[in-house]
Amino acid sequence: MTAEIQSALLSNKPTEEDEISLLDLLLVLAKHKKKIIGLPIAAALIAAALAFSLPNDYTATLKIAPSKNAPIYNWVLGNDQVKEQVAKEMKLAEHFGTKGRQATRNEMTKAVKVTLNAKDGFLDVSATDNNPEFAALLANRMGLALKDNLYGMRLLDISKQRYDLEMRRELAVKNKTKFDVLINKPDMASTIATLSAADRYGIISLAAIQAESTLQGGVSDLMQNELVRMQDQLASLQRLVVDGMKTQSSAGNTGLWIASVDALQQQAYWDALIERLDRRIELLRKQERDELKMTAAEVPDEKSGPKRALIVLLSAFAALFASVLWAFISEAIAKSRENSQSNALLGKISTAWRSK
Structure with a gap:
């Protein structure tokens, strides 16, 4: 019977301690109720004053x-x-x-x-x-x-492609400028003037096909018809060169004639290459613009901040937490001062802290 009573007393002891601990907590809160209630209210009022003084964002x-x-x-x-x-x-x-x-x-x-x-x-x-x-x-x-x-x-990859074509265009412009000057020299200009319209057309057409073939990296399947026409024009140009050489040989100007025809063909080639490069560069620029699609920002008609209510609530909560924490810390310090053993320990801590 005595053992059962002792067992019952032991089983009830933690509950009593828990009840006492909870009551102690409530007692601490009650003793410092003014600070626990007043500090969050004061913090909220100050935060509200500051928040409502901020301009709208x-x-x-x-x-x-x-x-x-x-x-x-x-x-x-x-x-x-x-x-x-x-x-x-x-x-x-x-x-x-x-x-x-x-x-x-x-x-x-x-x-x-x-x-x-x-x-x-x-x-x-x-x-x-x-x-x-x-x-x-x-x-x-x-x-x-x-x-x-x-x-x-x-x-962007497409920007790199455009840049490469722009560099090629700069080189083509330099070469075309060189041959522009060359074919406008009086001796070459007079020689080129002797060419018929059909001959000039053949030379220029051949140069255009060569320019297209250069950009394609060779003649593709889609250019088979152009290849046949290029071969016909090449044969015509070869006949033109042979006939011209026969005509000019009697006059002793074969070298000038060949140089004039070559200069005209080179000038036409670079001119055709520039024209085709311009088309490709413009196409890549359009693709660049399509790659980056943006919707412009409009002027907002509603404020996005500051969140004044949230500022007030967070300030009040922070003040509440700080006041409760301060209450328990101050209560713990007060109890430790009442305990002689704790006072002695605090004295040793203070002495150790001040010592070098």
Whole structure:
């Protein structure tokens, strides 16, 4: 019987301790109720005053269509050189009131966000500012900077192709200019003037086919008909050269005649090559524009921040947490001072802390 009573007493002891602990907690909260209630209210009032004094923010968003090149777009938009370019053109240092390029770029990083929209897969370039018109202007200027640097830095495969063709065109223009000067020399010009219209047409047509074949990397299956015509024109040109040589040999100007015909053919070849390169370059430029599809940002008519209610709630919650924590800490310190053993321990800690 005694063992059963002892067992019952032992089984009830944790419950009693739990009840006492809970009551102790409630007692601590009750003793410091003024601070626990008053501090969150004061913090909320101060936060509300500050939050409602803040100006409204407006966010304008430029949207970039889904593309395999989205990582490249993101890199360009985050590049310091691109930011510096936009900052200078829009005088962002004056707008943000910053001194120094790094400080201006830091403010740009806060104002401009590039995010992948999970809903539609678009890349969103969002600009936030107190002025809704300026926010839209900044977002759209970032889009223009993306386009300029994307093509200028030749980051896309299609841009690299266009650049290669532009380099070939520069070389073709130099060569054409050289032969333009050559065929306009008096002796060659007078020799070329003796050619019939049919002969000149044959030479120019042959040069055009050669130019097309150069760009194709050889004659493709689609150019079989052109190949037959080129062979006929080549045969005609060969007869023209032979007949011309016979005619000019009697006059003693065979070399000049051959040089004049060759210069005319070279000039026609480079001219035809430039014309075809221009068409291909323009086509690639159109494809570049189609590759980067953007929807311009509109001027926002609704504010995006600040979230004043959230600021007030977070401030009140933080103050509540701090006041409760302070109550328990202060209560623990008070109890430790009542305990002689704890006082001795605190004294040793204080002495050790002050000692060198």
